Amino acid sequence: MTEPCYFRPIPDSGGGGRWRLAGGWVRFSRLERLARGKPPQIVDDAPEAVLAALTAPRPPILGLGMDAPRIMGILNVTPDSFSDGGRWTADSGIAHGRRLLAEGADLIDIGGESTRPGAAEIAVPDEIARVLPPIHALAAAAPLSIDTRKADVARAAVGAGAGLVNDVSGLDFDPAMAGAVARTGAAVCIMHAQGLPATMQDDPRYDDVLLDVYDALAERVARAEAAGIARARMVIDPGIGFGKTEAHNLAILRRISLYHALGLPVLLGASRKGFVGRIGGGAQADARDPGSLAVTLAATLQGVQIHRVHDVAGTRQGLALWRAIEEQGHGT
Structure with missing residues (x-):
C-alpha cells in the first residue's frame, strides 16, 4: 500500500507567488511533499483537490474575516492556570476582559478549568x-x-452569549460534546491533544508528530461533520504543549502551514508556554511575552489566522509593525 503524501505550502517572501494561501495575506509557488519515512521534496504543483483546500478563502468565524491575523485574548477565571491562575475572579475577570478588548483583542477566550x-x-x-x-x-x-x-x-456558555466552543480535547473528552455543539449552532475549535492534562506531559511519543497530528485532526474534523457541525463553523489547532515535548512543538511550528491543507482556519495557542521560557529565558510565565510574540509572527508568516495570547497589546503592536513593513515592501 502506498504511503499517503502531504503537501505543505512554502510561503513566498515579498508578496509574490502563484497562489494565495487560504484567501489571506500569504502567497506561495512551491510546496513540500511530505511522506512518512522519506525526506521532504520541493515540488511546483500538487493535486487539484489539495490546491483547492489550500487556496479556498476561509469563511468568517463569529463575523471576523480570516483574511487578516486575528487576536484571541485569554481570560482565565481559574485559581490554577499556569500563567495567571488566581489572578482573575469573576468580577476582576470582567474588568480584565474589557481591558483586553481596549488593547485590541478581536475576541476573548474564557476558561473556567485549567488544562495546564x-x-x-x-x-x-x-x-x-x-x-x-x-x-x-x-x-x-x-x-x-x-x-x-x-x-x-x-x-450553558453558548446560551449566555459565547459563539465558539474551544475544546482542547478535540471533542474526545466528552462524548456528548460534538452533538451539543451541532445543536447550539456555535462554531468550534478542534484542538489536538495526546492524553489528559494530568498526565499528558509524562512521556509523549509520536511516529512523526507533524503528520500524526495532521491525521488526528482530519479524523476529528470528519467526526464533527458526521455529528452535524458544518465545516464553515470549524477551526483547527495543532495543540502546542498538549502532550508534546519541546522538540514536538518546534517541529509543528516549523511547518505549521501544512495544516492549511485541511481547508480550515488555523488557531495557534503557544502564548507563554514552557518551551518559550526554556528557549528564550523566562522562568516566570509573564516574562515570556517577547518570545511568545516571536512565535506569533513566525506563524503569521505561515498564514495562521487566529492567535490565542495573553499579551494582547504587545501582540497588536508586533502585528502592526509586521504589516507596515510588509505593505512597504510590496509597494517598492
Missing part, C-alpha cells in the same frame, strides 16, 4: 459558575469563546 500539565478535572457546576458572569458581562461587547471540554458547560 498536571491539572485535575473540576466539577461541571463549579466550571459553569466561574465562566457565566464574564460571558454575560462581555457578550454584547465582542465575540466570545468558551474554553471547555464539557458539553454541559458548552451549552
Whole structure:
C-alpha cells in the first residue's frame, strides 16, 4: 500500500507567488511533499483537490474575516492556570476582559478549568459558575469563546452569549460534546491533544508528530461533520504543549502551514508556554511575552489566522509593525 503524501505550502517572501494561501495575506509557488519515512521534496504543483483546500478563502468565524491575523485574548477565571491562575475572579475577570478588548483583542477566550500539565478535572457546576458572569458581562461587547471540554458547560456558555466552543480535547473528552455543539449552532475549535492534562506531559511519543497530528485532526474534523457541525463553523489547532515535548512543538511550528491543507482556519495557542521560557529565558510565565510574540509572527508568516495570547497589546503592536513593513515592501 502506498504511503499517503502531504503537501505543505512554502510561503513566498515579498508578496509574490502563484497562489494565495487560504484567501489571506500569504502567497506561495512551491510546496513540500511530505511522506512518512522519506525526506521532504520541493515540488511546483500538487493535486487539484489539495490546491483547492489550500487556496479556498476561509469563511468568517463569529463575523471576523480570516483574511487578516486575528487576536484571541485569554481570560482565565481559574485559581490554577499556569500563567495567571488566581489572578482573575469573576468580577476582576470582567474588568480584565474589557481591558483586553481596549488593547485590541478581536475576541476573548474564557476558561473556567485549567488544562495546564498536571491539572485535575473540576466539577461541571463549579466550571459553569466561574465562566457565566464574564460571558454575560462581555457578550454584547465582542465575540466570545468558551474554553471547555464539557458539553454541559458548552451549552450553558453558548446560551449566555459565547459563539465558539474551544475544546482542547478535540471533542474526545466528552462524548456528548460534538452533538451539543451541532445543536447550539456555535462554531468550534478542534484542538489536538495526546492524553489528559494530568498526565499528558509524562512521556509523549509520536511516529512523526507533524503528520500524526495532521491525521488526528482530519479524523476529528470528519467526526464533527458526521455529528452535524458544518465545516464553515470549524477551526483547527495543532495543540502546542498538549502532550508534546519541546522538540514536538518546534517541529509543528516549523511547518505549521501544512495544516492549511485541511481547508480550515488555523488557531495557534503557544502564548507563554514552557518551551518559550526554556528557549528564550523566562522562568516566570509573564516574562515570556517577547518570545511568545516571536512565535506569533513566525506563524503569521505561515498564514495562521487566529492567535490565542495573553499579551494582547504587545501582540497588536508586533502585528502592526509586521504589516507596515510588509505593505512597504510590496509597494517598492
